[in-house]
Amino acid sequence: MTEPLIRLKGIHKYYGDYHALRGIDLDIRAGEFFSLLGPSGCGKTTLLRTIAGFEDVSKGTVVIGGQDMTALPPNKRPTNMVFQSYAIFPHLTVAQNVGFGLRKAKGTSEEKAKRVAEALQMVGLAGYGDRAAHALSGGQRQRVALARALVLRPKVLLLDEPLSALDKKMREQMQVELIRLQRQVGITFILVTHDQEEALVMSDRIAVMFEGDVAQIAEAETLYRRPVSRRVAEFIGTMNFLPATVGGDEVVVAGLGRMPVSSLQNTATTEGESVAGFRPETATLLFPGQEATDRIAEGTVTEVVYYGDMTYYDVRLTGAADPVRISMRNVFGRPVLEIGAQARLSWSPGAVTLFR
């Protein structure tokens, strides 16, 4: 096991009485695309700024590249940051912005100009060097900010909600470009985002944070399929929750019936009241003539939301109070079920998680 590039040990941060970071332990590997994901106020940006050196830690250590950097200011750390507002210097041109950090680097002005041109090329802004910075669009500013940080070849690039100011289409385009860029330069990227889809699409690993603490660190697929808590499950994608009662080796889930506890995925088994959850796409509505592949639950369709390629059905299962949501890919020639129709649901216990 190689040494991680960044090792955060027992990071605490207090603002007066407010406990913003509550003992964070985190290892980030070299070359990884790592995301800090969580709702606003969970401390993800504070944690990022701790790595950059903009926030002093109240307790704990920040080790980057095997070196304790807890006490170093941002200008002495091998990290560079893309700010949420992009922080493009308005009085400088694009090339002067990108070359700003190079002013302190060694090398002739020709070499530096070449590096600036390469960086601009990399982010798709070749030939924009002489433009005034304030005349750029949002997407272009973002690219300049990226080029300005990458031109210094940092060990770590920190991105603070870099896509939140862009419109949906631009955001999706930049997601793909950031992934491409990260593979190309091989630098460790740490992304802060509140957008779970963004984190799932872009990251090698994701740390989900709530209230100053890390709830789960995992790859996208694990996070989605095996959330460690109901809270993580709710935050990542959609999950249907049904009340469950555990008694001995068996569990009764409202609407799904009785089954052995061991047939479900479970985070921890405790006697008594619990909750079971499954993702909308793990169950299937059976249309006339279709046979169940696993177990069957019955209910009534209470809502139909048609998306063209998909239809979302809300189904109230017999014995459950709240409807569950089922997403179905539409098949050409097959009619969409209507509200009030009887529904048969094919589901498998392996896709159901029992939460503490």
Added chain:
Amino acid sequence: MLRAYTIAFLIFLYAPILLLPVFAFNDGTVIAFPLDGFTTKWFEELWTNAELHAALVNSLLVACASSVLAVLLGIAAARANIRYKFPGKTAAMGLIMLPLVLPEIIVAVSLLVVAIRILGLDLSLWTVVAAHVLICTPFAVAILNASFQSLDASLEEAAIDLGFTRGETFRLITLPLIMPGIVAALLISFTISLDEFIIAFFLTGSDPTLPVYIWSLLRFPRLIPVVMALGTILMVVSISILILAEWNRRRGLRRAGVADKGGFL
């Protein structure tokens, strides 16, 4: 109705000032209509009056010194005000801005007492400078507050992140971006100090500033047209400086690509 009122108001406000140039070019020592004919001899008299020149030099020195000092203090205060939270900030800012609303005569008398009785200073241009810094600083702080307000804090962080120290960041990023505010603050402080009479009258020693000198001229009716001529020149200079300050501020906004949120004036 409102329009008529506005026009009447503006006339009431500015007509007296317009009389200055009228009588400055009037060929007669009595300030009354009808006019006696056109002359530039009052301006010529200004040109040859050595005492006046000394007073002008005094005023320029005082205005330069106090505007520079006020703006330096203003930069520090405005930056602290906008960027940091600390206990007693509201009180400190309130005290800095207080001279804006204090009657100048009170400021003048109390400073006179402090300077002579407590500090045991001899009155000189420097005591005037110190007092003018006191009354110019609130104006400088007001203008520079706006400059720091419109300066995104992450710009400074970005420069530090790119490897620069705080000092270098201030010189390379902060200073150029607030420069229009600094220039505007300098010009306005300069104008305020140049025009200021009451405090200068109390605190000046044997070297009068220009307004104090003008006041002394009023005792000689023969010289009143000279005062008018001087007043005309001062008015033109003051207005020019204020226009320059505003023009400079707008140019700064345009360069930074920021929307105009309304200036200090």
